[in-house]
Structure formats: C-alpha cells, structure tokens
Amino acid sequence: MEVAPRDGGHSGNGDGDGDGNSSGNKMGTLLENFMKSQQSSFRSLFLRKKSSAEDDADSPRPLPFLSPVANSVASRCSRILKVSTEELCRRFDEEIPERARQPSVYARNFVEFCSYKAMNEATKAPDYLGDKEFRRLTFDMMLAWEFPDVASEVLANETTTCEEGEGGDGWSLFYAASTTTAVQVDDKRTAGIDAFARIAPACAVIADVITVKNLFYALTRSSCNRLHFLLYDKYLRSLNKVIKAAKNVSGPTFSNLQLAEGEIILDIDGTVPLQPVLQHIGISAWPGRLTLTNYALYFESLGVGVYDKAVRYDLATDMKQVIKPELTGPLGARLFDRAVMYKSASVVEPVYMEFPELKGSSRRDYWLDICLEVLCAHRFSRKYNFREIQRAEIIARAILGIFRYRAISEAFNIFPSNYKTILPYNLAESLPGGDVILETLASRLELVKVDAPSHDDPGSPFTKQKKILSPVSVLALNRLGFTLLKQIKLDIDSVAVGDVCVAEINPLETAVKNSILDTGRAEAAQATVDQVKVEGIDTNVAVMKELLFPVIALASRLRGLASWEDSLKSIVFLGLVCYTIHRGWIQYVFPVILVSLALVMLWRRYFNRGKSLEAFRVTPPPNRNAVEQLLTLQDAVSQIEALIQAANIVLLKIRALLFAVVPQTTDRVALFLIIMAVVFAFVPPRYLILLAFIEVFTREMPLRKESSNRWLRRMREWWIRIPAAPVQLVKTDDKKNK
Template identity: 65%
Template sequence: MENRFGRLENLMRQKSLKSIFLRSGKKSAQDIAEASPRTIPQLSSIANSVIYRCSKILSIPTEELQHRFETELSEHDEQSPTYARNLLEFCSYQALDVVTRCPDYLSDKEIRRLTFDMMLAWEDPDVKREPLQKESASCDNQEVDDEEGWSLFYSNSTSMAVQVDDKKTVGPEAFARIAPACAVVADVITVQNLFDALTSSSGGLLHFLIYDKYLGSLNKVIKTAKNAPGMPLASNLQLAEGEIIVDVDGIVPTQPVLQHIGISAWPGRLTLTNYALYFESLGVGLYNKAVRYDLETDLKQVLKAELTGPLGARLFDKALMYKSSSVTEPILFEFPEFKGNSRRDYWLEISLEILHAHKFIRRYNLKESEQAEALAKAMLGIFRYRALRDAFHIFPSHYKTLLVYNLAEKLPGGDRILEILSSQLEQLNVSMLQHDAIKRSSNDAKRKSSLSPASLYALIRLGLLPKGAYPDEDAMFLVRDVCVGEINPLELAVKKLGYDTGRAEAAKATVDQVKVDGIDTNIAVMKQLLFPVVESAKRLQFLASWDDPFKSTMFLVLICFTIVRYIWKGLV
C-alpha cells in the first residue's frame, strides 16, 4: 500500500489531478468499459459520482472501497439509517488524505469542485431522498474547455455522473463535516464561524462561487508565506529553526508602519512570525537591523489597542501597543490609514493569537510535537483570517473569530475548549502515525489514528516546514481532525459554549429592558434626559473617527468657517 501511495503522489506532483482522469484521443470499447463506474444502490446519484471520483484518486474500485468501509467500520451496516452518509464520509476522507499530499492542491479547480460536491452529496447521500436521474446531456459537456474545470468531474460515459447546478448551495452541517478534513481549509473549532462569515450575505447558504473565491484567496496567502523566506524582507531577520513568517506590513512606501518610542517615531516594516514580532526601521534607502519583540517566553507581555499621534499626542486610534518586562517603556506600532483602523485591528488579532498560543503551550506544558501542532493551528487560523479579509473585506470579531486561541479567550467558558484541545494533543503518539500502526485491524486503533497532528502535517505538505524537521508522514494514511460518523469533542464544546453564551446574553438583554423599579427608574429617567447629550457625543465621536471621510471633512470645514467668521466679526 505504501508503494502504491508513493507512486500516486509522484504522479500528482508531475501532473494535475485532472490528468488522472482525462484521456486524449478516441477511447476504445475496453477503455470505456474499464472507466465505467459501478453504482452503489443505496446512494444517490451525486453521492455515487463523488465516490467514483474518490475511487479514481485512490486507484481502488468502488466495490472494494465499500468493502473496506464495511470491514473497518463494521458497526455501520447497510441497515443503519446513516449508512450512505457514513460511506460517503469514509471515501471522501480517504481521498482527501491522498489529495492533500500534493503541495499545490488548493490551486486545482477540480479539487475545489470535488470538495464542494462532497458537501452537496453529504446533504443528499441516500437514494431514497433523490430519484435516480436519467442520462441527460452530460455527454454534450465532454468537449468543454478543460480550463473551465467541467470535463473531469461532470462528463463521462455513464448516467451515474451528474452535472452539479451552480445554483445549489451547502448548509452548515455539510460544511462542518467535509471542510475540516483539509486542515488548511477549516478547523473543527472555528468551522462554524468560518461558515457564518462566508455566508453573511447569502442567508446562511454557501454558494460554490463564494467557496471557490475563498480557496483561491487562501491559496494566494499560502504561496506568499512559502515565498517569504526567499524574499529580501527576510534578509535582516535572524530567524530560528522552525520559525515561519506569518505576515508582513509596511512594505508599500505609502502604507508604512510607524514605531513610537516615547515622543519619537520612525517608519519601517513589521513582521510577525510564529515566535515574535520584528520591526525594521527604514534608513537611507535600506532597512536597519531588525529589533525582536518576543511572544514566546513568559515576559508578562501585553498587546492592546492604543491611541497615538505626533510627539506622543493621543489623537488617533490606530496603534498596537507592545509591553513586556524586556522593554523599558511601551512600544507603539501605528498603522496609518485614512479610513478606520482595520489594519491595526487585524495586526492586534493575529499577534494576540500567537501570544495566546504560547501561553496555552506553557499552561499545559506541551512537548515538542504537541507544541508544533498547537502553533500550526494558530498559523493556519491566521492564514484563513487573512484570506477572508483579502477576498471579502470581512473582519470577524468577538465570538465569530476564526482564530482558535482568541476564540477560547473571548468566549465565556473558553477554558473548556483549551482543556479538550490539550487532552487531544497529549494523545498524539507519533509512532502511531507510522505504517505499522495502519496495519492494526481494531476499530479503536483506526479511530485513534485520526488524533493526528493534522495542522502540523498540513504545513509540512504545503512546504512551509521541512519534512525532515518532524517524523516522516509518507506512510501515514489518516491525517485529519474528523472521524467517520463521529463529531469531534472540540466542535461539541464550541457549540455548547456558543449556545450558553447566546442564552446568557438574551437573558441579560431581557433583564435590562424590564429593570425600571426603584433606583433603576431614576436611572432610566436620567438616561432619557441625557439622551440628546449622549447622541451628540456619539455623533462627534463618529465624525472624529473619520469612518465617513466626506461627513468628517464637511464638519471640519464648517467648524473652520464658523471660527474664521467669528474672528473676522471681532476684528471688524
């Protein structure tokens, strides 16, 4: 089996996944017979289509895949009401385990379409729910341009393959079951928040165009991170082994980062790695040696939003403050922008995520491989956050954050999430990821193999970490955070905490509305009397924040005109 997957991986690296399926020239009768899939009677047409494509990726006939599922997970028999869905999950997860071995799988449009079809099939897996579709004009699509990504998965010689309607959408449950199988795409802890962000403008239903745009943006972010070590920006940084550049700001001359120390300020660029912040001040055409601000060691670090301005004036809410026992006075990083403070908010969130990740590592005394997995979760979360920001200009916050450790810090009772995560990390046994562990036949052993450092190996497979830095995973088959027919305890904990938080906030809002007795009545009266003053203050604060530059400019012009007119009248 190991040799088979090794050959498949080499093939995928030499050619795209499309080349596994497509054939040039005319097909003989024997070729057509060999390519014809055998449908599984219990499954719907779209589920059969997905499983057939999975069998092509795995080089295993569909009937053998079904047999493996029934053998390895014998509790899911054909009489089970979830048989079709669990079989679909089994085949999809195994195919994705192989697909994700290719470093550039995010750039393959066929793989993006396949993962979306897996979600569609998950929502409609059973033949009882969908009448079998008769053979339609699928053959007409065989000659569609390959660049459009249609000919591979939606055109073949059988009635089983169906063409998926672009108007079809995916719900949250299907997304939560398929997306985390690719650790880069989603995390079980924040998968619901990611879905909410992607569907914020579509009523809670995910369209393929949105999903595809997200994966395209995520692919660009990953490529930028992979190329960062070879770019000039890394020349001044003394990075340690295993230290990865997560993001850089201040490269564009018109958008520098200003470092404030006392009343002095200097432009430069700011770099975040998985261990520290680096600032390089701009000299005469060159950047000076980088100054390192540690996020790993326990130095009583504080990161928070702060006001800043020229000569130490507190005017603009656009700065990030770093304070620790290693610096004599707080360091301010200002992110100038004409409208709002989104740059600062983004950098505050991602810097806090790395800081909280190291606090989590120290708190639970994690070992080397466990530390690497914990940091990998933080980095992948930042990549997803950045991809969402770049593609849709969405900035998730509060309980909707895409950052694992920030969510645990912000969500009331978030310690429970960290406890479950630490217990799962403690169960990581690298020796179980080797080939001999896969040979075990017990269901328990196969389930435990899913407790793997999925985020860490995702970074390795993407080329962000060298393979030699950690035990080789080539012989391992299961690298994911989801298991067939089961829900990860982390996902259950997040849902429960989110539900409890929503109920608590709703109850508090109800209490606030009815509290008008005794002294609360006086407070209510005072609020009504001061309402005009409060509203005026809010409007002034809105104008001062420059969230609407036109209104702020007009207000400033009006004030200046009034002052000049008053002074002129006094002089006359």
C-alpha cells in the first residue's frame, strides 16, 4: 500500500487544512509500515530460517505452468526430496511416458509425480501421522491435484470469494500474501472425491484404493461431499491415536495371551465394567474380555478380580468357520439382537459373544465387521495359495482397514452399512461382482515381491509397476512399528510402488467402479420392491390372484374344455392337439411361446419408450382385525400341516411297497413297472404323450365318464388297502453345559 503526498497540502483553505493533510500523510506512512511488518511477521510463522548452503533447495523457483497452490506443493516436495523443482521436472520428463506429458494433463500428472515421491519419503519418519505439517501437505496435494494450473486456480479463487461473500466472512488478508502463506492458512478450501481418491491411497495407512471413495463419503457425510481440512486432520489424528494404542498393547505377551510371532492385537473390548462382553455357551453366560488379533479371537473370562486363561477361536486356518449376527439372551432365550455367533469344527457347539448396550446394536455390528474382515482375508489368502510375502500383504491390508475403521468410528461415531464399508474384503464380499474385485487383487498380488525397484534403477519404478510391486501395506506397518514377517528382510528405505501410479488408473479402481454401478442398480430395484410390499395375508393373496389372472383364466378355460360342457369345442380342441402331437409339432410349442413373449416385450419397449409404467391396480379385501388375521393364519398352517402329513403317508406307503410289506400287491406293482419299462423302451415318446393326453382329456367325456369314475374308485380302494411303513420317533438327550 502506498499513499502519495498531496501537492496542495499548505495552500487553499488555510492552516487547518495543511495540518490535516500533514497528519493524513503521517497516518498513511504508519499504516504502510504496519502492513509491511505484519506481512513479514505472518511469513515468519510459516517459513523457517535456513542456512545459506540450502538456499537453492529450500527456496525453489516457481514453475510457470503450475498454479500457486501447485507451486507451493512442488516446493515443499522438493525440500523433502532434497532436489530442486527443476530437477523434479527433469525426472518427470525422463521417467513418465510421453502420453502422460501432454499439455492438457502435464500439470496434474506432475503434481501426482511430486506427491507420490514426496509421500513415500515422508512416510519413512517414525511418527509422520502426528506431524501437522505432513497432514497439511497431503491435504494441499489434493488441492493442487484439483487445481493444478493457473486457469483452474483462478476459478477456485473465484468460487472461494463467492462462498466468502455469501458467508459474510469478508476479505481475507492472507490471500494477498505469498502462495505458501495463502495455502497454509486458507481453511476454506475443500477437496473433492477425485482428488482424494488419487492422492490418499499413495499412503497405504491413510486409504485403500478399494475403499477410498467410501472413506471419503464417511468423512464428508456432513459437509456436502467436500472434504474440509479440519475433518481430514481430525481423521488422521484419530488414526494416529488408534495406531499408538495398538502398539502399546501389542507384544510377545499381553495379559494372559500367548501371541504368536507376527500376531498383532487389533482391538479389545470388555475392559470397562459397565460394558462387558458376555460369552454364551449353551444356557451359560459369563462376562469377560474379548480380543481380536490378525489370527484369532481370544476370550478371557472374568474371575474373582482377575481374568482366567484365554480361550482361542481360530480365524486363520480352514475350520469351516461361520461368523454371523445372532439373537441371544439369558438362559439361551433369543431376545436381544446384539450378539456375534462363532461356529467352527474346533468347537462342540456355537459360541455367542454378546455386546450389551442400551440402544441399538452398533457395538455388535462393529465387532461383526472386523471379525469378518480377518476371516475373509485368510479365506482369500488360502483360495489363491499365495506365497508368504503375499499372504502378509493381504493380512496387512486387512489390519490397516480395521485401523481406519476404528479411527472413523471413534472420531465421527460412524458405522457404515454393508455397501458403504471401508473394510476392503468386507466390501468385496458384499458388492455384486465382488469376486471380480478379488480376482483383480489376486492378479496384482502376483506381482508383489520383496525387492522393489530402487530409485537409481534405469527407468522409473512407476513405469515398472506392471512388472514388480512392493508390499506397500507390509512396509507401512513396518514403518509404524508392527512386524508381520521377521524372517524376511524388508528394505524400509525402498521405493514403495503399490496401488497408485502416475497418470494410470489402477485395475482395482475399475473393478470397484463397475461393482458400485451394479450396486446402484440393485439398490434402485430394491427400493421399488420395498414400495410394493403390502401387509396382511388376504391382501397378498389378492395381489397374487390379480397378477396370475391370465394363467388362472387359461387354466379355467382348459378345465371347461376337459369337462365337456360344450362338446363341439372340446372335440375341436382334442383334434387339434392330437394332430399337433402326431405330427411332432409339440416340441415347437414351448419355443413359440418364448418367442411370442420376446416379441411382446420388444413391441412394448419400442412403443412405450419414455413412458412410465402404470401402477397395477388391486382391489383389497375387507379389513380384518388382529384376531381374524390370526385365525386365518392358523387355518393356513393347519392346511399346510395336512398336506405335509398326506405327503408323508404317500412316501411311507411307497416304502412299504418297496420292502414288500404286502407281497401280492408288491408283485403286481413290480409287474406293472416292468411292462411300463418295455413300453417306454419301444414305443416312440410322441405316442405315449398322445395316449396320456387322450386319457386325461376324455375322462369327463359322456361316452366314458362312468367307466372312468369306476376305474378311479377301484384305484383309490386299492391304495387305501396298502399299509404305511412304521415310524418311530427317537428323542436325543440334549445335554447343555451348566
């Protein structure tokens, strides 16, 4: 700001005006000095003092093709990598293929290149999640990816100014400062889902490429699907807290647990007296502490002030394990929907873990999800028979997913549904087409090796991603202090080439995208199903009758023809069907019906394009009270029971015939079966069909109605005389643990 002196300060209106102008000049000079001092003080908050030997590296030159926010990110990446921005640009031109260096995508791909390199280097620090500068830098990487060039930055600033004007916050002093200052103190800029999905998976701890978009939706559920730095910072701080808590309890021994080598404790519940975990076996229940590791579940019963020896429920080996939600209650009563059932070949009867809480079942749902994640990870590992390093990478991916789930749950009290889960293996199991995701992941894991390409190798490790991949999840856990494999020497300083690559779309992203599209269609279809569901037995029967009206009308018409009410119509129908069967055209009837249905559907599709389907109108029966509905239900159950009894009697009589309870009847039936076998062997099928149709259709014909009724009566009498085979009900002794 500069204030120019007025030429007529001492002339014109007298001494008073001159004194006023002089004082105005003094105030302008003071204001200018104040602004300069404040600007330098603000810069001192964010710019550290450097030695003169590091001036070139620490004060990189801005690149003209980048936006201010992208230049800020590039400069900080260059300081982390200890190279200049010009050197980064040269390496980008050498290592990245030409198709990724087109002018339209050059800036964005360069931001990806710098971000991936710097993030790999920054994550080698022991406590990088606790470093606010790291959290700020990774968020600014997303902003730089979203607005990489000058044109996009101008648009972003205009949008930000608009939002500020609407919010009434006014003009911000920091927009007039340097790029670094503007980026680091601007808390109004938000990142979108595409930027988050491209940057966050570069750090395996922060996000997984399979669930990164679900993680974004979980973080932004209250911010209109735009990620604010405060939300992102809260998530990373919670994630850091969860990881530190897991490190504090992990070790060769923890309480009564004898953990195997490479076994990591993922979560513990039941340590608070007011929130115990109850283990139900049979009718017995006992409070205790539940622990989940990457290999098993452990339950320690609470004794007199101490925990008893832990019982181990294996999740790693193939024991036909089943884990699912279940109802439980005192003395085996099924009252409360807040338990997890574990069943396997190693336990005599199912074990129920109950998670009591006053409202809802979120606590149970959380434990169900993380237990299933470990179980699904080991199943996936066994299915493809991976090597040891690949199995470790699979388990490490599950461990990091559970850590992220814990962080989200503790920081935001979010428990995602099945289709929105942030656990990768759970998501693959719940999505339609999830098997394609696992197959794609398996093909990627085939490329995982311990010796990843180093930075000094000819060519870029990013360009060699299709040839060799690093076990990024195992490396990430190693850097955090968790050791899965001690016998394999991992190069912690190697370049982690994993799920992200500059200017390339991971095949996993494509597989997940296709599955989510199918999920959207399935959810839309399910919404229509929920809308048309009606209550009441009578109402559902009425709807079914209306839907089956064409079939019922056709069956009624055929029954009328078979009853010979109109002899002329019956004779014409009988002649047409017999001629069709005799000429062998009967085999074309079913194909003609299918083709006719297809033509009707295509006709409707062509002429009803853009028209919504009219609602199907049904006249409901008169309303019934609860007692009448119960009586109707009781009658329906009685009828079903009678049908089942009749079917059982038929089966028992057939059993009596097979075992020759009545020898004379058995001889006749055996002779009849032999004759039918000879007929089926030597008579063409069309003649058999013709004879069967004539027999059934002409039963009610006036000429043979009396003889048919007499023959059916003799058959019923013969069937009644056949005894049923005996049945004995044996009750088993059901001994429950007390």
